[in-house]
Amino acid sequence: MQPSSVFSNLEGHYDDGCWCWHLKRNVSIGPSQLALLLAGLACVTLFIGTAFYWVGASFILPFSILEVAALLIAFLYNAIHANDYEKLLVSDGFVKIESKFGMTTQQVQLVRSMTRVDRELHKNTLIQLRQGHQSTFFGRYVHANLRPLLAQQISKRMLSPRHSH
Numbered sequence: 521m522q523p524s525s526v527f528s529n530l531e532g533h534y535d536d537g538c539w540c541w542h543l544k545r546n547v548s549i550g551p552s553q554l555a556l557l558l559a560g561l562a563c564v565t566l567f568i569g570t571a572f573y574w575v576g577a578s579f580i581l582p583f584s585i586l587e588v589a590a591l592l593i594a595f596l597y598n599a600i601h602a603n604d605y606e607k608l609l610v611s612d613g614f615v616k617i618e619s620k621f622g623m624t625t626q627q628v629q630l631v632r633s634m635t636r637v638d639r640e641l642h643k644n645t646l647i648q649l650r651q652g653h654q655s656t657f658f659g660r661y662v663h664a665n666l667r668p669l670l671a672q673q674i675s676k677r678m679l680s681p682r683h684s685h
Contacts, residue, residue, distance in 0.1 A: 530662070530670045532677060538611035539677040541670070543661040545604045558595050562588045608658055610677050615649060617656050628656045637675040647671045 532541045549557075569584025600622050609616040615630045630651040638648035644664045646657035658674075659667045 530666060531673055532608075532610075538609050540610075541606075541608040541658075541674070543606045543659070545601065545661055547602050551599055551602055554595060554598060558591045562591055565591075604661070606658055606660055608674065610674070615678065617649065617658055619658075619660075628654075630654065630656075632678060635678065637671050637678065647674065649674075 529541070529543070532539045534540075565584045565587050569581040572578075572580035603620065604622070605620050607616075607618045609618075610632065613632055615632050615635045617628045617630075619626050630649065635649055635651045638650065645667075647659040647667055647670060649656050649658060659670055662670055
């Protein structure tokens with residue numbers, strides 16, 4: 521991702537009457553490319569294990585199969601989490617946070633006028649949005665160094681007059 525697109529994503533965008541921040545995992549390889557890579561590694565591993573089996577080293581093949589199983593588990597984990605995201609919407613009356621982690625999607629809706637952004641961020645902490653005793657976190661998919669800037673932008677949009685962009 522280019523640096524300019526990172527900063528424009530931190531500023532959010534105005535869409536359908538509300539400010540929106542949509543943060544996603546930084547996935548550097550597509551699922552089909554990863555599947556091909558892991559399939560190639562599995563074939564090489566099984567070929568080596570089978571070759572050793574035929575020359576008399578029969579204990580190598582079970583370890584090769586175990587390695588292929590580990591590759592399969594890694595691929596499945598990556599496939600499950602490749603589409604993880606966080607989405608924050610700030611509209612006239614509410615703040616809505618939606619997050620997907622693995623197979624689970626969670627939504628939290630807060631009243632805009634009663635919601636505050638924790639601007640006292642410490643190293644490696646997420647942005648906390650609070651409404652009374654209820655709180656939620658945002659910014660998992662933004663580098664820790666950029667979270668204070670993101671918190672500032674969210675706070676600015678929440679405190680700005682309605683419909684301004």
